[in-house]
Amino acid sequence: MTTDSFGGGRKPFRWHILVFLAPAALVYSAFMIIPLVSTLYQSFFSREWAFVGLDNFAKLFTDPRLSASFWNALWNNVWFFIIHMVVQNPIGILLAALLSNPRLRLRGFYRTVFFIPTILSFVIVGFVWKLILSPVWGISQGMLKSVGLGWLYQPWLGKEDYALTTLALISNWQFIGIPMMLIYAALLSIPDEVLEAAECDGITGWAQFWKIQLPLVLPAIGIVSILTFVGNFNAFDLVYAAQGAAAGPNFSTDLLGTLLYRTFFGYQLQLGDRAMGSTIAAVMFLIILAGVCVYLFLVQTRLRRYQF
Amino acid sequence: MASKATHSPVRSIAAHAILLTYTLIALFPVFVIVINSLKNRQGIFKAPLALPVGELWAPDGFAKVLTRGDFPLYFQNSLIVTLVSLFFVLLFGAMAAFALSEYRFKGNTLMGLYLALGIMIPIRLGTVAILQIMAASGLVNTLWALILVYTAQGLPLSIFILSEFMRTVSDDLKDAGRIDGMNEFKIFFRLVLPLVRPAMATVAVFTMIPIWNDLWFPLILAPAESTKTVTLGAQMFLGQFQSEWDAVLAALTLAILPVLILYLIFSRQLIRGITSGAVK
Numbered sequence: 001m002t003t004d005s006f007g008g009g010r011k012p013f014r015w016h017i018l019v020f021l022a023p024a025a026l027v028y029s030a031f032m033i034i035p036l037v038s039t040l041y042q043s044f045f046s047r048e049w050a051f052v053g054l055d056n057f058a059k060l061f062t063d064p065r066l067s068a069s070f071w072n073a074l075w076n077n078v079w080f081f082i083i084h085m086v087v088q089n090p091i092g093i094l095l096a097a098l099l100s101n102p103r104l105r106l107r108g109f110y111r112t113v114f115f116i117p118t119i120l121s122f123v124i125v126g127f128v129w130k131l132i133l134s135p136v137w138g139i140s141q142g143m144l145k146s147v148g149l150g151w152l153y154q155p156w157l158g159k160e161d162y163a164l165t166t167l168a169l170i171s172n173w174q175f176i177g178i179p180m181m182l183i184y185a186a187l188l189s190i191p192d193e194v195l196e197a198a199e200c201d202g203i204t205g206w207a208q209f210w211k212i213q214l215p216l217v218l219p220a221i222g223i224v225s226i227l228t229f230v231g232n233f234n235a236f237d238l239v240y241a242a243q244g245a246a247a248g249p250n251f252s253t254d255l256l257g258t259l260l261y262r263t264f265f266g267y268q269l270q271l272g273d274r275a276m277g278s279t280i281a282a283v284m285f286l287i288i289l290a291g292v293c294v295y296l297f298l299v300q301t302r303l304r305r306y307q308f
Numbered sequence: 309m310a311s312k313a314t315h316s317p318v319r320s321i322a323a324h325a326i327l328l329t330y331t332l333i334a335l336f337p338v339f340v341i342v343i344n345s346l347k348n349r350q351g352i353f354k355a356p357l358a359l360p361v362g363e364l365w366a367p368d369g370f371a372k373v374l375t376r377g378d379f380p381l382y383f384q385n386s387l388i389v390t391l392v393s394l395f396f397v398l399l400f401g402a403m404a405a406f407a408l409s410e411y412r413f414k415g416n417t418l419m420g421l422y423l424a425l426g427i428m429i430p431i432r433l434g435t436v437a438i439l440q441i442m443a444a445s446g447l448v449n450t451l452w453a454l455i456l457v458y459t460a461q462g463l464p465l466s467i468f469i470l471s472e473f474m475r476t477v478s479d480d481l482k483d484a485g486r487i488d489g490m491n492e493f494k495i496f497f498r499l500v501l502p503l504v505r506p507a508m509a510t511v512a513v514f515t516m517i518p519i520w521n522d523l524w525f526p527l528i529l530a531p532a533e534s535t536k537t538v539t540l541g542a543q544m545f546l547g548q549f550q551s552e553w554d555a556v557l558a559a560l561t562l563a564i565l566p567v568l569i570l571y572l573i574f575s576r577q578l579i580r581g582i583t584s585g586a587v588k
Contacts, residue, residue, distance in 0.1 A: 014411065014413070016491075016492040016493065017407050017411050017413055019403075019493075020403040020404060020406055020407035020492075020496070021403070021404050021407045021408075021419065023396075023399075023400040023403060023404075024400040024401060024403065024404035024423065024463050024467060025404065025419070025423070027396070027400060027456065027459050027460050027463065028423060028426065028460050028463045028464070030441075030456075030460070031431075031438065031441070031456050031457050031459070031460035032426050032431050032434065032460040032461065032463075033422075033425070033426075034434075034437070034441075035431075035434030035435075035436075035437035035438040035441060036429065036431075036433060036434035036437070038434070038436075038437035038440075039433060039434045039435070039436045039437045042436060042437070091330075094326070095326075095327070095330060098323045098326060098327055099327075101323065103320075104320070104323060104324075105324075106324075106327075110327050110330075110331065111579055112572070112575045112579070113331050113334050113335060114330065114331075114334055115571075115575070115578075115579070116334060116335070116338065116568065116571065117334055117337075117338075118517075119517055119567055119568075119571045120338075120521075120564060120567065121520070121521035121523070121539050121542075121563065121567070122521060122523055122539075123521075123523060123539050123542050123543045123546070123563070124542070124560055124563050124564055127546050127556070127560060128337045128338070128340075128341050128560060129337065131341070131553075131556070131557075132337055132340060137352075137353065137356065137553070138353075138356075139340065139356045139357070142356070142357075143357075173333070173334070173337075176334075181579065205316075205319065226428075230428060230430065234430040234432055234433075236432070236523075236524055237521075237522075237523045237524060240523060240527075240543075241523065241543060244547075257432070260435075261524075264435070264436060265528070274436055277435075277436050278436045278437075281433045281434070281435065281436060282433075284433055285429065285433045288428070288429065288430070288433075289429070292428045292429075
């Protein structure tokens, strides 16, 4: 956009448009777009600033030492996302469906409470659960014992097999408020006439939910899914707060975000590597971009049919 | 629809049973932390689920936290970063949203799309270059580094939401202002801004929470003792005093309470914002 195009023909140049737009455009460009483009650009260069084309990517995908941690983090991230999609979002939808009944008492109370974990910081959430699940404190063990399920207890966050799933469930606990609220809002926006018409046809209760309400809120479920996707493939804080940068035990909770952090800044004996950090950021960018494109061009266009 | 609850008390009881169960799940961890922060070591381990009354009552942890970590400073840093970023996000965001929704000019749609890119693409992915820029301009370990990044991060969503709202402000009002000789800046500041105040509150809440809770950028851009935010300070403190359970629990409680109180005050605003503005 050139500045003289603000004029719009015969009218004098409208300076005020420029003044209104400039601060936001400048800060946003300087600290978001330019760094993003520059990071992507640096992924084509070696640590010594020599142009290496796609070598960094080849190294990331195939170099025996690097690629093992990359594929591990990527797979962990996929599993992290799957847990959010099959646990967090269905429970969010269920809670929203229950809350959307206008005759339900205490709706405001439930809504407020269910959103409390979402406002807490990752540091708090990570530590709180770490303490609760800790074998040292034994609070979860004691509770399981008291209902006769003591044998079920494991130090979940400390076991390679369970740690990632446990962290994903903690993240579900934290963020369930978001799908719940967005779906709740969508359910409220369904016109009463539609539901009354369904009622006249004898479709009530769960049948009404499955046949009428759920199809009508599919667009909101689409939004929730893409938000979950972007959030998950960009996650870092919870793992860092609960398990540290090493994403232990034995990297079993490593996500792309923690891998990026360790690669860029270095960790223990490993030196920080700007070029490889940029490369991982570029891969994350492409994954998120691919997800957003799938949503925009495949999911959203098909869902539109159901809208009013 | 409304007859559901009255016609079948069983269904209504089942609904409450599920919702109450989830209420317990949502509140239990917070509850356990807060009650145990008021006990001594023995109390914490012997009776983790008992209320801190009688001989269990011992708020030693709080004294430890207040003497060891520099929490008042961290708190002040977080407050400065959050409020200044919020101010810029709201001011610059509203100005840009006004330009996009009020005037027709070449490149309007393109500019709108450009500014909306950041809603979906996380700013974190540019961290490598952000650190280079901050280092080159000497802003590493200053609060300005955080403020600039958070302003850039908050602008896309703020512009998107505010321009939706600004389209609903009546043209007649603005034209009346123009006839009265107000210039475009006065129209924006005196007429439009007061009318979109509810939307600004929504944007404020959405912008504030991720800034206050962020760990990534404080860790990378401003880890110095004098610029630590509460979130980073709490993380460091918790890591350092891991084995001192009373201090850790007290620190967690101190970190939870301000956010919780603010949330309870503004929860109506927040929920109204999500349920009206965010999805259509």
